[in-house]
Amino acid sequence: MPKNAFYAQSGGVTAVINASACGVIEAARAHPDKIGKVYAGKNGIIGALTEELIDTSRESDEAIAALRHTPSGAFGSCRYKLKSLEENLREYERLIEVFKAHDIGYFFYNGGGDSADTCYKVSQLSEKMGFPVQAIHVPKTVDNDLPITDNCPGFGSVAKYIAVSTREASYDVRSMSRTSTKVFVLEVMGRHAGWIAAAGGLAADENNDIPIVILFPEVEFDQEAFFAKVKENVEKYDYCTVVVSEGCKWPDGRFLAEQGTRDAFGHAQLGGAAPVVANMIKDALGYKYHWAVADYLQRAARHLASKSDVEQAYALGEAAVNMALEGHNSIMPTVVRESSSPYKWSIGMAPLSEVANVEKMMPMDYISDDGYGITDACKEYLYPLIQGEAYPEYDENGMPRYVTLKGIAVPRKLADFEI
Amino acid sequence: MPKNAFYAQSGGVTAVINASACGVIEAARAHPDKIGKVYAGKNGIIGALTEELIDTSRESDEAIAALRHTPSGAFGSCRYKLKSLEENLREYERLIEVFKAHDIGYFFYNGGGDSADTCYKVSQLSEKMGFPVQAIHVPKTVDNDLPITDNCPGFGSVAKYIAVSTREASYDVRSMSRTSTKVFVLEVMGRHAGWIAAAGGLAADENNDIPIVILFPEVEFDQEAFFAKVKENVEKYDYCTVVVSEGCKWPDGRFLAEQGTRDAFGHAQLGGAAPVVANMIKDALGYKYHWAVADYLQRAARHLASKSDVEQAYALGEAAVNMALEGHNSIMPTVVRESSSPYKWSIGMAPLSEVANVEKMMPMDYISDDGYGITDACKEYLYPLIQGEAYPEYDENGMPRYVTLKGIAVPRKLADFEI
Numbered sequence: 001m002p003k004n005a006f007y008a009q010s011g012g013v014t015a016v017i018n019a020s021a022c023g024v025i026e027a028a029r030a031h032p033d034k035i036g037k038v039y040a041g042k043n044g045i046i047g048a049l050t051e052e053l054i055d056t057s058r059e060s061d062e063a064i065a066a067l068r069h070t071p072s073g074a075f076g077s078c079r080y081k082l083k084s085l086e087e088n089l090r091e092y093e094r095l096i097e098v099f100k101a102h103d104i105g106y107f108f109y110n111g112g113g114d115s116a117d118t119c120y121k122v123s124q125l126s127e128k129m130g131f132p133v134q135a136i137h138v139p140k141t142v143d144n145d146l147p148i149t150d151n152c153p154g155f156g157s158v159a160k161y162i163a164v165s166t167r168e169a170s171y172d173v174r175s176m177s178r179t180s181t182k183v184f185v186l187e188v189m190g191r192h193a194g195w196i197a198a199a200g201g202l203a204a205d206e207n208n209d210i211p212i213v214i215l216f217p218e219v220e221f222d223q224e225a226f227f228a229k230v231k232e233n234v235e236k237y238d239y240c241t242v243v244v245s246e247g248c249k250w251p252d253g254r255f256l257a258e259q260g261t262r263d264a265f266g267h268a269q270l271g272g273a274a275p276v277v278a279n280m281i282k283d284a285l286g287y288k289y290h291w292a293v294a295d296y297l298q299r300a301a302r303h304l305a306s307k308s309d310v311e312q313a314y315a316l317g318e319a320a321v322n323m324a325l326e327g328h329n330s331i332m333p334t335v336v337r338e339s340s341s342p343y344k345w346s347i348g349m350a351p352l353s354e355v356a357n358v359e360k361m362m363p364m365d366y367i368s369d370d371g372y373g374i375t376d377a378c379k380e381y382l383y384p385l386i387q388g389e390a391y392p393e394y395d396e397n398g399m400p401r402y403v404t405l406k407g408i409a410v411p412r413k414l415a416d417f418e419i
Numbered sequence: 420m421p422k423n424a425f426y427a428q429s430g431g432v433t434a435v436i437n438a439s440a441c442g443v444i445e446a447a448r449a450h451p452d453k454i455g456k457v458y459a460g461k462n463g464i465i466g467a468l469t470e471e472l473i474d475t476s477r478e479s480d481e482a483i484a485a486l487r488h489t490p491s492g493a494f495g496s497c498r499y500k501l502k503s504l505e506e507n508l509r510e511y512e513r514l515i516e517v518f519k520a521h522d523i524g525y526f527f528y529n530g531g532g533d534s535a536d537t538c539y540k541v542s543q544l545s546e547k548m549g550f551p552v553q554a555i556h557v558p559k560t561v562d563n564d565l566p567i568t569d570n571c572p573g574f575g576s577v578a579k580y581i582a583v584s585t586r587e588a589s590y591d592v593r594s595m596s597r598t599s600t601k602v603f604v605l606e607v608m609g610r611h612a613g614w615i616a617a618a619g620g621l622a623a624d625e626n627n628d629i630p631i632v633i634l635f636p637e638v639e640f641d642q643e644a645f646f647a648k649v650k651e652n653v654e655k656y657d658y659c660t661v662v663v664s665e666g667c668k669w670p671d672g673r674f675l676a677e678q679g680t681r682d683a684f685g686h687a688q689l690g691g692a693a694p695v696v697a698n699m700i701k702d703a704l705g706y707k708y709h710w711a712v713a714d715y716l717q718r719a720a721r722h723l724a725s726k727s728d729v730e731q732a733y734a735l736g737e738a739a740v741n742m743a744l745e746g747h748n749s750i751m752p753t754v755v756r757e758s759s760s761p762y763k764w765s766i767g768m769a770p771l772s773e774v775a776n777v778e779k780m781m782p783m784d785y786i787s788d789d790g791y792g793i794t795d796a797c798k799e800y801l802y803p804l805i806q807g808e809a810y811p812e813y814d815e816n817g818m819p820r821y822v823t824l825k826g827i828a829v830p831r832k833l834a835d836f837e838i
Contacts, residue, residue: 013594015587043597072590078598160817168434168719171491171821175432178462179497184715202818272694274712293693295711296603300587304722306817386817391808398579398725398805399621402590 002034003105005321006048007056008041009073009140010080010111010118014154015161015302016313017140018074020110022067023317024138025056029064034325039102039410044078045109045118049091049419051098053410066403068314069392071302074405077111080419082118085128094417095122096131101413106324107133110317112141112152113359116332120352123330136320137332137352140313142299144195147358148350149334153316154299156309156385159199161301162188162243163386165294166203170210170241173290177239183230183281184241185291187274189298191247193362194218196298200243201374202382211237212373215277217247218362219371221256227284229372234287242281244273303400307388308343319347343384421453422524424740425467426475427460428559429499429530429537432492433573434580434721435732436559439529440493441486442736443557444475448483453744458521458829463497464528464537468510468838470517472829485822487733488811490721493824496530499838501537504547513836514541515550520832525743526552529736531560531571532778535751539771542749555739556751556771559732561718563614566777567769568753572735573718575728575804578618580720581607581662582805584713585622589629589660592709596658602649602700603660604710606693608717610666612781613637615717619662620793621801630656631792634696636666637781638790640675646703648791653706661700663692722819726807727762738766762803 007024009017021040028035040054041047047054054075056064067074085092098104109119116137123135139146144155166186173184190196194216204210211233215221233240248256256273274291282289312335319333330352338344366378374382392400426443428436440459447454459473460466466473473494475483486493504511517523528538535556542554558565563574585605592603609615613635623629630652634640652659667675675692693710701708731754738752749771757763785797793801811819 009594012599013591046597070590071587073594076597077594079595080598163817164722164819165716165720167818167821168490168721169715171489172432172715172719175428175492175496176498178465178495179499180431181715186716202816205816205818208821208823272691272712275691275694290714291712292714292716293691293710293712294716295709296588296591296600297584297605297711297713297716300591301584302587303583308817383816387815388817389810389813391810394808396806397621397624397802398582398727398807399586399624400583402586402627404627 002036004036004103005038005106005108006041006104007038007108008044008047008110009075009077010044010109010115011077012142012299013073013077014140014142014299015071015157015305016153016310017110018067018070019310019313020138020140020153020317021074022064023314024108024321025064027318027321031325035106040075043076044080045082046078046080046419048098049094049417051412051414053102054407055410058408059405063403063405069302070402071300081114082121085121092125092129096125096129097414099131099133102410105133107135108138108320110138110140112143113145116146116352117356120330120356123352126329134324134329136324136328137355138317138320139332142189142196143193145193145359147355147360150337150345151335151385153309153313155195156306158196158298159382160306160386161298161304162196162199163202164304166200166212166241166243167208167210170203173239173241180288181290182234182239182287183289185274185278185289186243187272187293188243188245190217190245192217194245195362197243197245198362198366198374198378199382202379211240213240213242214372215242215244215248216367217245217249218367220251221248230281231285242277244277246273248273302392305390306386307390308385310390315347323349340380340384343387421455423455423522424457424525424527425460425523426457426527427463427466427529428492428494428496429463429528429534430496431561431718432496433559433561433718434490434576434724435572435729436529437486437489437493438729438732439557439559439572439736441483442733443527443740444483446737446740450744454525459494462495463499464501465497465499465838467517468513468836470831470833472521473826474829477827478824482822482824488721489821490719500533501540504540511544511548515544515548516833518552521829524552526554527557527739529557529559531562532564535565535771536775539749539775542771545748553743553748555743555747556774557736557739558751561608561615562612564612564778566774566779569756569764570754570804572728572732574614575725577615577717578801579725579805580717580723581615581618582621583723585619585631585660585662586627586629589622592658592660599707600709601653601658601706602708604693604697604708605662606691606712607662607664609636609664611636613664614781616662616664617781617785617793617797618801621798630659632659632661633791634661634663634667635786636664636668637786639670640667649700650704661696663696665692667692721811724809725805726809727804729809734766742768759799759803762806
């Protein structure tokens, strides 16, 4: 009997993480002689600990195929990082117990940096605890901060959404600036790195002369210089778009959103870098403003996914299975960029020891000298990642046909486990 | 020589107002024997007063056709309402002066309620001031509050964007609720009526059991009942999505966003109903939350326009010209719903005297008995308006090909005019 596989989704979900799940499950189904069933962890690794497993073999081929165009995590995700073997032996023993009970020999973990660390620890079970399991990490994160791989599935689609939305909103403000809004502020995700904020810079190109000021987490916020830049744009164009990363900080290290605001009851500030930036512009320069906070809309926006991104998400899931079948353990399939124009890429392989706990920052030469824009090198990097459209199907009512799986549980065999 | 036409965009722009411009200009180009040139007002009616006219005959057929899939107002818009003839005779005399100087016999005004009033006043110039001009209003407003017409171009596309985005974000939260966000709050436009908020209710259907709580401007906010509803959903589904209209009010009439919040410098609140709602849920119920404010993203989102909406926007622009050529004045072409399922519609005609200053509210039987959802009658009304997709083209870099017109000015003939 071939071994079964465990698959789980981890961390913040994306528009295309289910495309990776689709790649894993379809590749496994193509090798029934080598892989038995794919059991998905309900809510990520927590499902493995609590023995809450979803039997993907109970889902139709059509339902699995529909994962390719369905955003979010179809099996549930979690924010839960395993401690080290030494610190929490109990959890690893439980994992082995569950894997043994369900005859699991493959562990596919689909997530970002913290998850790569978890996957790396699981990959050591074989050597350190004598339990044979092959652990392969499938990269995913809108933060685009995993090392070695050219980019991370999930990022390209957020980048496309932010680039397109920034262009659309900028056109809107440009139309209205004579008597109404002059400054539009859009807050985007990215607590540690400005990858997503950088995508806002794509709204402008040789055909679209849009004044965009980007506030990166990588650049210390200089209020006076920022005001001068916004003023310069408004005087030249009559409007200005500001894309602010949630990770942008005051010189003293506090996030811009932490302004010490209190409500009538003395509760701490309501959050949001965008309203803070919009208000400071109004106070200093008097411009009428609007602001938006994209939040989950950006990472869930499967309706505007990048085709590159969807294809890579699927290909990395598929490659993970094929690498497992080739006998690999403790690795992550990667995207290797062969050329930017035209965009050519292939699948590579990285050892998890070099992935876990390494954060890829944005190169400083992607940020323009004044700190408020992106360079041509950055555009050359970003454009391929947003290329192509990969629309979901819509039903007759005009709504996307996203799939919700049946999610039938694998019968439990073990006692409860407290996490 | 046939008379020239004046066309202008007014009020908040939409994803499809340029499709109406396209309809007007293409219909006029089809009748060179009856209509000379179409001059567009730069920044709406202000362009007529300041004699800043854009010569649309200088734009290629391709550029005009591209307006059909370009969001925003290609000629600029404004928020500027003409006073009555008696109150501001000077402005009407100036309009006549400009119209005479440029041989304008047709006035097409593309806007919402305030604009319909302006258009109505212009339509009376003939009778009251002896200047022959035919004034036709082309409806447009995301607020969907013009009377007589089944719906207003612009609304269907916002509704589709909010319905789809709410579904996507809800899937996201559903994935994460085990260890992360349990309540997601999305703020949408609609200061006076809950049409756009209602569209959030479309995220759930017979295949999508999503717990959505809508806060309508039409329903007085009852904090305790709201908390109970959110709690009920979280206990049943483990998560809850809240769609809050910017127009939702406290029982004392203040907007929810006006919470008396002050920043460290004593400045008034930063605005946003979503953060206010999210924070009150956290304080009362302790749930982890995220919130988003869609703001301009929703009305500019041409990338997800409704095909029904685009077609109607175009058809109403085209009909306005044809009605003018039939000799009509002081009217507005309307959408007439023939049937909802399948959706059939035709073009009707309404006198501006019955349109100006009449606001269409949402029927109360569109809101569910508990005040937090939409009824089947509402869904029957809304679905046709979001049916079909009408994607823009994208370039090789993955960005939409939105057109920016040359916008060549018609040579001025008159002295300056102060507005």
